[in-house]
Amino acid sequence: MQALEDLDYLAALDNDGNLSEFGIIMSEFPLDPQLSKSILASCEFECVDEMLTIAAMVTAPNCFLRTPPGTEEIALTRWRKFSHPAGDHLTLINVFNAFKEASAKPPSQYYSNEKWCRDYFLSCSALRMAEVIRAELVEIMKRIELPISEPDFGSKENIQSIKKSLLSGYFMHIARDVDGSGNYLMLTHRQVAQLHPFSSYSNTRRIPEWVLFHEFSVWEDNSIRVISEISPELFMELVPQYYFTNLPPSESKDILQEVINHLSPVSTVKEEEKTNNDSKENEKCPQTPTEQRCVIQ
Structure with missing residues (x-):
């Protein structure tokens, strides 16, 4: 009953308790209903690129590793590099973008993705999983012909749009x-x-x-x-x-x-x-x- 009530709040059900047209589109995504609603809302608020990254990062395993005893302060200092004042959702975008940037660099004998993740106390497998999930979400967006806005991460308007998209699903x-x-x-x-x-x-x-x-x-x-x-x-x-x-x-x-x-x-x-x-x-x-x-x- 709670699940049905939540779906009703998300406008995913019609008056007869069946999936609404909006609910049918939401069901195309292999995600929690709240997250699917946030992605669809991002089409209206023109922050789809950023919302897809957030969806991938929260769906993948936690990317922050539990630190060995004695290294907590070092880890916090490294993680602070990705911290965003608007909150954790935007911090996850920073982490993902930094990982992509590190992946774009040609690997060398002395430095690799794995070493970059170890240096920042991040899970390389979790971030690779996020890449795979995000690519799948992009394919779903294309298949059902939903628009994908150009990335504009960092601007004041974009941050506000991301919060509106998140609130649309997670109110x-x-x-x-x-x-x-x-x-x-x-x-x-x-x-x-x-x-x-x-x-x-x-x-x-x-x-x-x-x-x-x-x-x-x-x-x-x-x-x-x-x-x-x-x-x-x-x-x-x-x-x-x-x-x-x-x-x-x-x-x-x-x-x-x-x-x-x-x-x-x-x-x-x-x-x-x-x-x-x-x-x-x-x-x-x-x-x-x-x-x-x-x-x-």
């Missing part, structure tokens, strides 16, 4: 730091979780208040893995209203309701302006009886 995976110490309360199930040790935020003093996470792991000390910072305004822009209404009562929901109340007057003014403009247009160009019948139909 059910939102958590808020309730006390400023890294104790995250998930909006949907109201469970408390900690940042995963591999998160780029784990080793910084700045802990984001609102985050989107890829998955929640009970067996890893109730941690949320692969997270990115989001704003309440962006969340409310993309979350389905009926999902938000069904959220259990909490302080976080009250804060989000205040965001809605703050944004509503602006929306109302715009709607009134649009109505007034439409009325003026109708006065200038009165409709014939035939046109009026077409509008009614």
Whole structure:
């Protein structure tokens, strides 16, 4: 029942409980429904190239190796090279691009992909698996004739588009730091979780208040893995209203309701302006009886 409810929130089901046209397209991807939805949303927000990389990296095994005792600080310093201030999803893009760049260099007797990965405490097999998965996703996009936008990673607009695409699929995976110490309360199930040790935020003093996470792991000390910072305004822009209404009562929901109340007057003014403009247009160009019948139909 929970799975059906999640699919309904993602607009993958029709009113009869069968796959909708959108759901049929989502099912073409051998991925979790949330990830498939994010890829399809990236077509609208024109960040398909980056979203495919993220999908491949979160589907492949974890690329960050557990470090031998005594090398933790060295590993953190090496990983910091890939860290992106916007969060782990974009950090994974940096890792993948760096691996591709290293792979493009001709191998030498003294340096290879494997050695590059060892130097940065990364799993070479996981990154190669991500390459294979990404290539398969590209082929699926081409087969079902979906557009693949040109890469534009790094620009402010692109980062915002990536977050919008992720929120389109993962609006059910939102958590808020309730006390400023890294104790995250998930909006949907109201469970408390900690940042995963591999998160780029784990080793910084700045802990984001609102985050989107890829998955929640009970067996890893109730941690949320692969997270990115989001704003309440962006969340409310993309979350389905009926999902938000069904959220259990909490302080976080009250804060989000205040965001809605703050944004509503602006929306109302715009709607009134649009109505007034439409009325003026109708006065200038009165409709014939035939046109009026077409509008009614």
